[in-house]
Amino acid sequence: MKQGNSTSTIFHADLDAFYVEVERQYDHSLLGKPVIVGGMGPRGVVATASYEAREFGVHSAQPTTIARKLCPQGYFLPGNHSLYSEVSKKFMHILRRYSPTVLSVSIDEAYLDMSGTKEIYGPPIGAAETIRQNIRDSIGLPVSIGIGPNKLVAKVCTEYAKPDGIFQIEQIGAERFFAPQPVRNLPGIGPKAEKALNNLKIFTLGEVAMAPDGLLRRALGPNRAGHIKSRAKGIDNTPLQEPRRAKSMSAETTFDADISSQSEMEVALKKLIERVGTRLRKSGNVARGVSIKLRFRDFATITRQHTLTTPSDGDQTIYQTAQALLLTAMRERNESIRLIGISVTGLDQRATQLSLLDSHSKTDSDTSLALDAIRERFGFKSISRGT
Numbered sequence: 001m002k003q004g005n006s007t008s009t010i011f012h013a014d015l016d017a018f019y020v021e022v023e024r025q026y027d028h029s030l031l032g033k034p035v036i037v038g039g040m041g042p043r044g045v046v047a048t049a050s051y052e053a054r055e056f057g058v059h060s061a062q063p064t065t066i067a068r069k070l071c072p073q074g075y076f077l078p079g080n081h082s083l084y085s086e087v088s089k090k091f092m093h094i095l096r097r098y099s100p101t102v103l104s105v106s107i108d109e110a111y112l113d114m115s116g117t118k119e120i121y122g123p124p125i126g127a128a129e130t131i132r133q134n135i136r137d138s139i140g141l142p143v144s145i146g147i148g149p150n151k152l153v154a155k156v157c158t159e160y161a162k163p164d165g166i167f168q169i170e171q172i173g174a175e176r177f178f179a180p181q182p183v184r185n186l187p188g189i190g191p192k193a194e195k196a197l198n199n200l201k202i203f204t205l206g207e208v209a210m211a212p213d214g215l216l217r218r219a220l221g222p223n224r225a226g227h228i229k230s231r232a233k234g235i236d237n238t239p240l241q242e243p244r245r246a247k248s249m250s251a252e253t254t255f256d257a258d259i260s261s262q263s264e265m266e267v268a269l270k271k272l273i274e275r276v277g278t279r280l281r282k283s284g285n286v287a288r289g290v291s292i293k294l295r296f297r298d299f300a301t302i303t304r305q306h307t308l309t310t311p312s313d314g315d316q317t318i319y320q321t322a323q324a325l326l327l328t329a330m331r332e333r334n335e336s337i338r339l340i341g342i343s344v345t346g347l348d349q350r351a352t353q354l355s356l357l358d359s360h361s362k363t364d365s366d367t368s369l370a371l372d373a374i375r376e377r378f379g380f381k382s383i384s385r386g387t
């Protein structure tokens with residue numbers, strides 16, 4: 001891998017106000033207006049807001065009720081997730097034309113290794129302009145591109161490129177570019193780390209780069225201190241590689257109104273398990289563990305987990321385990337809940353675990369696979385096991 005040496009050129013491409021811009025493709029009257037896409041229920045949150053709506057303080061993850069107060073003249077839309085994932089696929093497909101090494105990291109964001117492409121596409125800024133134009137012509141969306149000697153610098157550059165632009169920092173200027181920035185601008189520093197650093201009077205990345213190691217270890221813990229210090233100087237040697245296989249899968253649901261009956265919780269759990277179970281079997285994995293998550297009315301959240309004696313990918317096994325966990329949890333705290341979630345953990349390839357599966361697990365797995373096939377043909381709601 002070439003990352004980290006001075007000849008690397010990494011692009012980070014991120015679509016602007018992605019969901020909103022897709023909506024605008026279908027309804028041109030939304031162009032130039034404050035548009036908000038998000039959950040419309042009483043507990044809905046904003047998925048994204050157009051740059052016009054951001055001017056009013058609207059942002060992702062904010063409760064929609066607050067967004068409505070901040071921007072009453074906004075156009076609020078519920079969103080169309082299957083459409084967004086279709087568009088996302090097209091976006092990634094276009095990027096792959098320009099580099100053999102493309103790492104997609106979210107629905108609208110990817111890194112491209114553009115090292116050594118000068119002969120074909122010219123200098124980086126011109127290459128980025130070509131890509132942006134292609135994306136605009138093919139799917140009609142504005143995209144911003146950050147260019148750097150590694151993933152970290154490229155990602156930070158994208159923030160400066162937005163909206164609808166390009167921003168490049170070369171290796172030689174990376175440390176100076178990072179130095180005056182607030183610590184929170186460094187990917188990997190969240191609100192907790194920011195606070196810990198600020199408490200020690202460390203506010204900028206330049207101050208992180210110069211801080212004594214002992215001090216950083218106190219703020220960030222022994223494992224992260226050295227890592228963050230070198231990142232604060234714009235150093236990042238991580239290669240562009242495909243993300244590792246998910247080690248767990250989960251699904252959760254928030255109720256419109258809190259629920260308190262055990263049977264309602266079980267019904268919700270069962271639905272979630274059918275969803276996660278289908279994904280699990282599609283991935284060819286079995287799970288070694290099952291965990292449930294409950295969020296109570298006061299937002300207190302607990303998780304309870306159990307390791308299976310035999311790894312499984314069967315809905316029945318997962319359900320029985322989750323149901324037992326639910327009962328135990330409710331004995332500890334018998335209150336109404338606002339959210340319930342399920343995770344299957346410790347995933348491993350089914351093939352390598354096959355010899356461990358007992359006959360009960362095999363039957364459960366085969367029945368679940370048969371149900372998957374029916375659901376695939378007739379839709380997810382067509383069939384469900386009785387409880």
Ligand code: DCP
Nearest residue numbers: 014015016017018019020047048049060061108
């Ligand atoms: N998204 C979401 N919930 C969040 C954050 C994002 O549903 N808390 C969705 C909606 C976004 C999309 O993911 O359109 C991409 O996320 P980005 O963070 O890239 O945000 P945008 O593309 O909307 O805006 P920009 O990248 O221009 O800041």
Ligand code: MG
Nearest residue numbers: 014015016108
């Ligand atoms: Mg984006």
